[in-house]
Structures are given as structure tokens and as C-alpha cells.
Amino acid sequence: MEAMDLLQVLDHQQPRRLRVIENLLRGRRTVSTLYWGQRYHLLPLLDADKHLDRGALTVPAQQLVAANLVTLDSEEDQLLLTPAGQQRQSQVATYYRPQTSGDWLSLDLGAVRQRTLLAVQVTSQYAHSTSRYYPLTTDLATRRIIRQWFHRLKGPQLAETLSVALIQSLQQLPVQTAEAMTDLLTGYQHPGLTVDQVASKQQQTAWEIRLRQRDGLTQIARDARRADHPFHSLLQSLWRSPVTRSAQATLYAVEQGGSLEQVAAQRHVKTNTVKEHLLEAAILSPVAVFPYDQLLPESVRADFATVLNADIDSWQFAQLPEALRARYDFFYFRLYAIWRGRGMMADGTTHN
Known part of the structure; x- marks a missing residue:
């Protein structure tokens, strides 16, 4: 995140803790991070930059302070937009606003990215009868899944079918997002650009390009829910509840009528762990399905x-x-x- 990216997730009325934003991006799922992420309306960014170094947002924050765009309460670690910062934020009309973020918590976007990029590369090279090339670097599980998918679907129509499906998905997105997604893909005689290269090409920040890629991947995954989509078997299993399995199990046990102490003994965890699980579920579950009346x-x-x-x-x-x-x-x-x-x-x- 650069200073202008950080500016976009701040507010002029609600002080926001820099460390909460950092932990949210890094995927630190503490109850405190989840709670304040929800209060800041930033929960979709959970785990959006898992490789972010601790303290990496300090310099961008200091740059905003130096430019008089934010104030920093160092004791509380809280940032607040100044009138100048609020004006600058509103002036950046071209800053990218994702349109699929409502689904980000319910999708393993890291796995969607790896599977989509490698599947596109394999299909493209196959369509041009190329057997010798360097596959994208992915984990062993992804390579095995792509291999199984490819051998199940390969045939003379695969490339065309996949191309049509991807075009239909990208047509539902802003033109620049579709172009960014296309530039990031790797295929026959198309090595694919890096995020930084696409950012330079579009004259946007790398963070904006990552947001565009998340939009593109989510739209593809949405469309792949159709049984006739070539990526259906590849991506369908990557939709999941944002609530961890452990928290789901705790919630289920409580819904069956057990007290917090009884559930803790039943699940062989501390009572405080039961409480943390329930708070996580309350934050990440729809209001209508959480047992507020009971608890x-x-x-x-x-x-x-x-x-x-x-x-x-x-x-x-x-x-x-x-x-x-x-x-x-x-x-x-x-x-x-x-x-x-x-x-x-x-x-x-x-x-x-």
C-alpha cells in the first residue's frame, strides 16, 4: 500500500487504528481485528495482503501526516482524515472501487488465483501444441488439481470454451479491470505482466491493480458456479464460510443448548476460546442466522x-x-x- 491507497481506507469522523488495518490485510483473525475491521467497513480486505511486512504501513502513514492529510494519535495509534485529507480523498475520483467485494470473505481468492492462472496457461499452451514451457510457480496441491482438471476436460474445444467463458466474465467488469486481468494472464507467447508492470501501464498503484485482480477472479468464480462452466469443478470447492470450522463447531454445540462451560468441556477447549469462537461467528455470520436471542x-x-x-x-x-x-x-x-x-x-x- 502506498500513501494514497492508505488514504482511501481512512475516515474523517472515525479514527482508525493503523495496526488494525495492517493486521486485517495480513489475515490476523483475532476477535479485535475482526471487530474493528467490521466497524471500519473494511472486513472484505481480510487476508488481502498476507505477505505484508509488519510495520509496512508506518511510512505511508507518516507521509500522509507530513502532507497534512491525516492526524495521528501516536498513543492510540489512530489516524483521522484532516479536512485537506477528506478533500483529497474525494478528489481522487478515478481511484478503483471494487464491485465484487461482498463475496471476498466467502472465497479462497489465493487458491482461485493460482488455479485460474495455471489453468489458463496450460490450456493456452495445449491449444498451440506446445509441450515444452515453464509452468507458473504454484504449490504441489495446485499442480495436482490442475493436472486432474486438464486431463478430464482436454479436447479440441477446451481453449475456445474457456476463452468464451472468460470473456463473458471480463465483460461484466470495468474495461481497465478486464485489461489488467488479461495482462496478468500467462499463455502461449504471452508471458504475462507483473502487478507492478500493469500498475505502471495503467498509471495506477500496485494496490489498485491487486483490487482489480480480486474483482476479476471473483467474477470468474461467480460465473464458474454454473455446472456447464469449464472452471466449475476447479473453483466451486473454493467457496466457503468465512467462519472457521472450529468456530462453526462451537456455534453448533451452543445452538444445541449447551452452556459455554459445557461446550468448552465437550470440545476440550477453554471457555475463553468458546467465547472467541462465538464472537467471530457473530461478526462474520448473517445477523439472521446467529443465535442472539439465546446468547x-x-x-x-x-x-x-x-x-x-x-x-x-x-x-x-x-x-x-x-x-x-x-x-x-x-x-x-x-x-x-x-x-x-x-x-x-x-x-x-x-x-x-
């Missing part, structure tokens, strides 16, 4: 509602009345904040 009954909501009426981001457990802290631990406080933050009112109705 956060009306009486609990009413108790919190009597003292928590300010902006959610300002809520602090330590500032609750001592009697309330003695009755409910942090788990219920955070679960209530998640419930309220996801559009619920204190009386159980949703925001209009």
Missing part, C-alpha cells in the same frame, strides 16, 4: 441499553458501572456491541 436475551440487552447510548466506537467496558461489569463479562459487552453495530436497535428492531 443475548432481551433482559441482557435492556441492561446494556440503559448505559450504552453514545457512539459505539466510544464504548469501553472499563467505563461501565461496576455492578454491570460484575454481572456480565467482556464477552457479553462485545456481543452486544456487535449486535447493535450490525443495525439493531436497543428494542430489537433494525435501523431503517
Whole structure:
């Protein structure tokens, strides 16, 4: 991320912690990261840059501060757009806005990328009867899956069928995104450009090109859900719940009526782990499918509602009345904040 990329994920009213943004990009799935990622409306960026070095956003942040585009509360590690920063953010009208980010948490985009790029290369070389070439570097599992896919589908029509399918997907995206995706592909007499090369060609940042690639790959995966799509068997299994399997198992056990302590004993984990699993599920699951009524009954909501009426981001457990802290631990406080933050009112109705 360059300074201008970081500027795009900041706000002029809500201070945002630099370390949360960094951990989100790196895929650090702590409850704190997930919670604040949701509060910042940045959760789709979870695991978007897993190779990002720790502290890599410090220099871009300092550049924004030096340009008077943000203020930095060093004690709280929080960034806030200045009026100049807000104006600059709004002026960058050409900055790329992804259109498929709603599906990013439900798709293993790293695997989609590896499988798509290698499958396109193999198919292209096969169509030109080329048997000697350097395949893209991928992990062993990906190579095995592509080999099985190719031998199952190979034939004189594969290249044309795949070409038509990919064109249909790319036509649903902005022209520059389709061009970036095409430039990043490798095939017969087409070595493929790097992200940095495409960024230079399009005069955008490398981060914007990565966003465009994520859009392109997601659109391809969406279309591959059709049974007649040449990538159906290759990509269908990469759709998954954003909630980890362990958290899903914990949630299921709780839904069956067990107390948090009973579920912890049943699953051979600590009670705090059960609570972390449930908070993860509350953040990443649709509101309608999470058992709020069971874990956060009306009486609990009413108790919190009597003292928590300010902006959610300002809520602090330590500032609750001592009697309330003695009755409910942090788990219920955070679960209530998640419930309220996801559009619920204190009386159980949703925001209009």
C-alpha cells in the first residue's frame, strides 16, 4: 500500500487504528481485528495482503501526516482524515472501487488465483501444441488439481470454451479491470505482466491493480458456479464460510443448548476460546442466522441499553458501572456491541 491507497481506507469522523488495518490485510483473525475491521467497513480486505511486512504501513502513514492529510494519535495509534485529507480523498475520483467485494470473505481468492492462472496457461499452451514451457510457480496441491482438471476436460474445444467463458466474465467488469486481468494472464507467447508492470501501464498503484485482480477472479468464480462452466469443478470447492470450522463447531454445540462451560468441556477447549469462537461467528455470520436471542436475551440487552447510548466506537467496558461489569463479562459487552453495530436497535428492531 502506498500513501494514497492508505488514504482511501481512512475516515474523517472515525479514527482508525493503523495496526488494525495492517493486521486485517495480513489475515490476523483475532476477535479485535475482526471487530474493528467490521466497524471500519473494511472486513472484505481480510487476508488481502498476507505477505505484508509488519510495520509496512508506518511510512505511508507518516507521509500522509507530513502532507497534512491525516492526524495521528501516536498513543492510540489512530489516524483521522484532516479536512485537506477528506478533500483529497474525494478528489481522487478515478481511484478503483471494487464491485465484487461482498463475496471476498466467502472465497479462497489465493487458491482461485493460482488455479485460474495455471489453468489458463496450460490450456493456452495445449491449444498451440506446445509441450515444452515453464509452468507458473504454484504449490504441489495446485499442480495436482490442475493436472486432474486438464486431463478430464482436454479436447479440441477446451481453449475456445474457456476463452468464451472468460470473456463473458471480463465483460461484466470495468474495461481497465478486464485489461489488467488479461495482462496478468500467462499463455502461449504471452508471458504475462507483473502487478507492478500493469500498475505502471495503467498509471495506477500496485494496490489498485491487486483490487482489480480480486474483482476479476471473483467474477470468474461467480460465473464458474454454473455446472456447464469449464472452471466449475476447479473453483466451486473454493467457496466457503468465512467462519472457521472450529468456530462453526462451537456455534453448533451452543445452538444445541449447551452452556459455554459445557461446550468448552465437550470440545476440550477453554471457555475463553468458546467465547472467541462465538464472537467471530457473530461478526462474520448473517445477523439472521446467529443465535442472539439465546446468547443475548432481551433482559441482557435492556441492561446494556440503559448505559450504552453514545457512539459505539466510544464504548469501553472499563467505563461501565461496576455492578454491570460484575454481572456480565467482556464477552457479553462485545456481543452486544456487535449486535447493535450490525443495525439493531436497543428494542430489537433494525435501523431503517
